[in-house]
Amino acid sequence: MSDINEKEIRLDRMRYVKNTASSRLCYLAILLNVFYFVSIYKSDVGSWYYQILIGASIVYNLLFMLMAFLSSEGVKNYQASYSKLLYALGAGQIARIFILPLQAHQAMVKVGGAEVAVMGDGQFIRVIIYLAGSAACLLAAGLINQRKCAALAGHLKTLEAKEAA
Amino acid sequence: MAELSLKHIDKIYDNNVQAVFDFNLDVKDGELIVLVGPSGCGKSTTLRMVAGLEDISRGQLLLDGKDITQTPAKDRDMAMVFQNYALYGHMTIYENMAFSLTLRKENPNVIHKKVLAAAEILGLTSQLNKKPSQLSGGQRQRVAMGRSIVRNPKVFLFDEPLSNLDAKLRGATRREILLLHKRLQATMLYVTHDQTEALTLADRIVCMSMGHVQQVGTPLELYDQPANLFVAGFIGLPPMNTWKARVRDGFLEGAGFTCPLNEKERGTLSSYAGKEIILGVRPEDIQLGSDVTVLVSNNENLGMNTLVHGHIGDASSADRKIAAKLKGWQDYKVGDHVSVCFARKHFFDAETTSAIRKEG
Numbered sequence: 001m002s003d004i005n006e007k008e009i010r011l012d013r014m015r016y017v018k019n020t021a022s023s024r025l026c027y028l029a030i031l032l033n034v035f036y037f038v039s040i041y042k043s044d045v046g047s048w049y050y051q052i053l054i055g056a057s058i059v060y061n062l063l064f065m066l067m068a069f070l071s072s073e074g075v076k077n078y079q080a081s082y083s084k085l086l087y088a089l090g091a092g093q094i095a096r097i098f099i100l101p102l103q104a105h106q107a108m109v110k111v112g113g114a115e116v117a118v119m120g121d122g123q124f125i126r127v128i129i130y131l132a133g134s135a136a137c138l139l140a141a142g143l144i145n146q147r148k149c150a151a152l153a154g155h156l157k158t159l160e161a162k163e164a165a
Numbered sequence: 166m167a168e169l170s171l172k173h174i175d176k177i178y179d180n181n182v183q184a185v186f187d188f189n190l191d192v193k194d195g196e197l198i199v200l201v202g203p204s205g206c207g208k209s210t211t212l213r214m215v216a217g218l219e220d221i222s223r224g225q226l227l228l229d230g231k232d233i234t235q236t237p238a239k240d241r242d243m244a245m246v247f248q249n250y251a252l253y254g255h256m257t258i259y260e261n262m263a264f265s266l267t268l269r270k271e272n273p274n275v276i277h278k279k280v281l282a283a284a285e286i287l288g289l290t291s292q293l294n295k296k297p298s299q300l301s302g303g304q305r306q307r308v309a310m311g312r313s314i315v316r317n318p319k320v321f322l323f324d325e326p327l328s329n330l331d332a333k334l335r336g337a338t339r340r341e342i343l344l345l346h347k348r349l350q351a352t353m354l355y356v357t358h359d360q361t362e363a364l365t366l367a368d369r370i371v372c373m374s375m376g377h378v379q380q381v382g383t384p385l386e387l388y389d390q391p392a393n394l395f396v397a398g399f400i401g402l403p404p405m406n407t408w409k410a411r412v413r414d415g416f417l418e419g420a421g422f423t424c425p426l427n428e429k430e431r432g433t434l435s436s437y438a439g440k441e442i443i444l445g446v447r448p449e450d451i452q453l454g455s456d457v458t459v460l461v462s463n464n465e466n467l468g469m470n471t472l473v474h475g476h477i478g479d480a481s482s483a484d485r486k487i488a489a490k491l492k493g494w495q496d497y498k499v500g501d502h503v504s505v506c507f508a509r510k511h512f513f514d515a516e517t518t519s520a521i522r523k524e525g
Contacts, residue, residue, distance in 0.1 A: 012281075
């Protein structure tokens with residue numbers, strides 16, 4: 001098989017094979033997000049940051065997981081519009097680093113008379129890794145889906161043109 | 166090349182029930198063999214032994230001369246199509262067809278080409294993105310066949326693949342299997358209890374009863390020269406009429422009839438003079454004539470033919486029952502008398518039930 005033929009077959013396979021790469025990246029992003037919120041909730045030391053933001057954070061996490069899961073199903077079937085949602089979710093994950101973890105890292109709280117950081121260095125780095133990893137997965141999933149959708153659309157047009165001819 | 170040899174195969178279950186007795190068969194390359202027989206005759210067991218799904222108790226199974234009696238099913242290079250399709254409901258048709266190759270970690274592009282080629286052969290190209298639940302029974306069976314084709318096995322095994330389909334679809338799918346066989350030129354073993362399938366599909370038929378092979382031959386041989394009373398009764402619809410009769414002075418005397426024997430028939434029965442035999446006559450070999458009088462009990466018009474059921478003579482005992490397929494549209498009433506003759510007769514030994522053939 002020549003390289004051109006191989007490429008054509010790879011394109012043609014997309015008509016029947018699901019976009020599992022993007023879909024799996026979405027699942028991984030959800031998993032990393034779970035790690036994130038599990039590790040952030042367990043570090044509750046009575047700070048006002050948690051009292052104010054915890055409810056909103058829970059709601060956002062639920063919404064995030066729902067949207068990411070829906071996106072994973074969408075990209076599985078080569079739906080280009082879900083790429084935009086994935087970019088937005090990815091950007092949101094990056095933005096979240098600066099909302100709760102960064103502020104909690106900078107804030108201090110008195111525990112037993114001593115002032116300690118609400119979020120220590122170790123935990124801060126860990127949650128950044130989780131959020132950044134989740135964001136990277138979402139952005140990659142969106143990008144792969146966008147490229148595959150464009151390639152598939154082009155291939156289908158070629159096939160239609162061939163059929164018409 | 167795929168030549169299959171079954172040598173003295175026995176199947177004995179753990180409870181000492183023997184399902185298959187001394188099964189011998191040589192299947193040539195590209196041949197379509199149909200195993201036919203009533204339920205429980207051992208045909209599916211034989212097929213499952215060939216597939217490797219049942220152990221062979223005794224005997225040898227050879228594929229292209231290589232002994233595969235103890236080879237696991239996955240290494241036998243055979244594909245089986247089941248009655249219930251055995252498709253994965255959560256997978257698309259494409260994924261179902263590609264599944265076995267995906268498990269073998271074949272190149273995805275090669276899988277794609279094979280699946281598309283198989284779908285093209287089976288007319289499934291437009292259905293590849295659908296789930297099995299969205300297809301008709303016939304289409305599902307074609308998917309099951311497609312799954313076998315992509316593997317390019319040495320031998321295809323079919324276990325009553327059309328039993329779940331309605332009559333019309335069964336006919337259409339049967340023709341598709343025949344076309345598929347002609348196209349692939351593959352060695353196929355096909356199990357059915359439907360004699361119509363057997364007669365229309367087979368290069369050769371293996372007729373089985375109670376675990377024993379009764380006859381192996383072409384469809385015409387089984388129809389025209391049945392080896393024994395069982396084959397004579399099993400092959401043909403309606404089944405062959407059989408009556409006890411005695412050979413006497415160039416005539417056959419039975420309950421309520423006496424019919425003359427021609428020179429060839431006399432030669433065949435030369436060693437049975439004065440003895441009792443079983444006379445067999447196919448309904449379609451009965452014509453209007455003057456040898457036997459039939460008391461009509463039922464008249465079924467089939468369009469081109471009329472199926473007349475009745476009794477020989479005036480008595481209505483079970484051993485005088487007769488079914489005749491007469492040409493044209495007839496309108497006999499119950500109680501009418503019809504005179505018929507037998508255009509072709511089959512003779513069977515009354516003790517062994519084997520066919521009586523002309524010696525030499």
